[in-house]
Amino acid sequence: MTIAIGCDHAGIELKREIVSLLQELRIECLDYGTDTPQSVDYPDFGEKVSKDVSSGKVERGILICGTGIGMSIVANKFPGVRASLCNELFTAKMSRLHNDANILVLGGRIVGRDLAKEIVRIWVSTPFEGERHAKRLQKITFIERRIRDNGV
Numbered sequence: 001m002t003i004a005i006g007c008d009h010a011g012i013e014l015k016r017e018i019v020s021l022l023q024e025l026r027i028e029c030l031d032y033g034t035d036t037p038q039s040v041d042y043p044d045f046g047e048k049v050s051k052d053v054s055s056g057k058v059e060r061g062i063l064i065c066g067t068g069i070g071m072s073i074v075a076n077k078f079p080g081v082r083a084s085l086c087n088e089l090f091t092a093k094m095s096r097l098h099n100d101a102n103i104l105v106l107g108g109r110i111v112g113r114d115l116a117k118e119i120v121r122i123w124v125s126t127p128f129e130g131e132r133h134a135k136r137l138q139k140i141t142f143i144e145r146r147i148r149d150n151g152v
Helices: 009-024 042-055 069-075 089-097 113-125 132-150
Strands: 002-007 028-031 060-065 083-085 103-107
Touching: 002 009, 002 042, 009 028, 009 060, 009 103, 009 113, 042 060, 042 069, 042 103, 060 069, 069 083, 069 103, 083 089, 089 113, 103 113
Parallel strands: 002 028, 002 060, 060 103, 083 103
Antiparallel strands: none
8 A cells, every 4th residue: 555645834743753653554655745844835735645546646645734624625625535534543443444535634733643643553454344335435426427527
């Protein structure tokens, strides 16, 4: 599995911790920045990661901004992206089991380092349950296609 990771200035420290964790777990990680504490616009980094998940260049992504809300909004604009904002363990697990989330979003100012690392561990190790949930995801895909082809 390859995971693309990106953040704004509010997520730099947490991103570094997660990159280290992914390396420990022997998961390939592509770091899309930012790497400086200077203020940047989160949509720029959310777009980079989400585009590569949407296109299939990478299997999954992780995005971090101050609350995670902005990155979630950006990521879910991309076809085929199922980004989930997870600030605790249960939603991390369920986002994979039921929603086959392919982007994990974290709030760098909301989630502490140790909890964030546990969220990532659960998220990368939990498989999609499929079955009745696959039918629901298919409906989401149909909605995306309808909007693409016909407008809202």
